[in-house]
Amino acid sequence: MSIYDYSVTTPKNEEISLSQYKGRVMLIVNTATGCGFTPQYKDLESIYEKYHDQGLELIDIPCNQFAGQTPGTDEEIHEFCTLKYNTQFPQMKKSDVNGENELPLYTYLKSQKGFEGFGKGPKALMMSALLKKVDKDYKNNPNIKWNFTKFLVDRDGNVVRRFEPTEDMKHVDEAVKELL
Numbered sequence: 185m186s187i188y189d190y191s192v193t194t195p196k197n198e199e200i201s202l203s204q205y206k207g208r209v210m211l212i213v214n215t216a217t218g219c220g221f222t223p224q225y226k227d228l229e230s231i232y233e234k235y236h237d238q239g240l241e242l243i244d245i246p247c248n249q250f251a252g253q254t255p256g257t258d259e260e261i262h263e264f265c266t267l268k269y270n271t272q273f274p275q276m277k278k279s280d281v282n283g284e285n286e287l288p289l290y291t292y293l294k295s296q297k298g299f300e301g302f303g304k305g306p307k308a309l310m311m312s313a314l315l316k317k318v319d320k321d322y323k324n325n326p327n328i329k330w331n332f333t334k335f336l337v338d339r340d341g342n343v344v345r346r347f348e349p350t351e352d353m354k355h356v357d358e359a360v361k362e363l364l
Contacts, residue, residue: 187289189203193279197277208339209235211243211335212289212337213242213243213245214290214333215244215332217256217264218253218254219251219332224332225269232273238364239339240360242273242274244271245287246279247280248278250330254278258275281328281333294327296335298325301348302350303350305350308350311349315329344363345359
């Protein structure tokens with residue numbers, strides 16, 4: 185199986201095959217509207233605006249699995265993002281990224297790039313402390329740990345990087361630029 189064998193669903197229940205993005209770089213991210221990392225929408229929009237015409241597709245998949253930080257409907261989420269962050273990239277239907285109801289796309293992404301840690305700094309320490317309370321074995325499984333985990337896919341469909349929410353968005357920008 186390759187990434188092109190998977191699809192995502194829009195809020196209007198239209199299925200979009202990722203095969204339509206062959207030859208393009210994809211940044212796939214699970215998002216939330218009420219999270220400490222929500223301001224990353226601003227950086228994501230900036231990356232999208234800079235690189236979309238050069239071949240970047242940003243796939244936003246809202247998820248409510250982490251502390252209930254995305255409680256609204258798909259329409260409310262979209263309205264929040266467009267009004268507060270002026271997002272222009274497509275937003276998909278709110279979905280699970282872990283567990284028995286996780287999107288098959290996320291099963292695949294996690295099999296390609298597992299968890300490698302939160303890095304260093306205050307945000308990394310905060311996330312480690314939080315997750316030790318929720319899952320003592322969090323370091324040893326590939327599950328998505330929190331909102332705004334990003335997967336970077338090259339033009340050939342290879343999952344080349346996984347960015348945890350604590351990663352500096354400048355590093356995400358640089359990695360996208362390198363693939364274009």
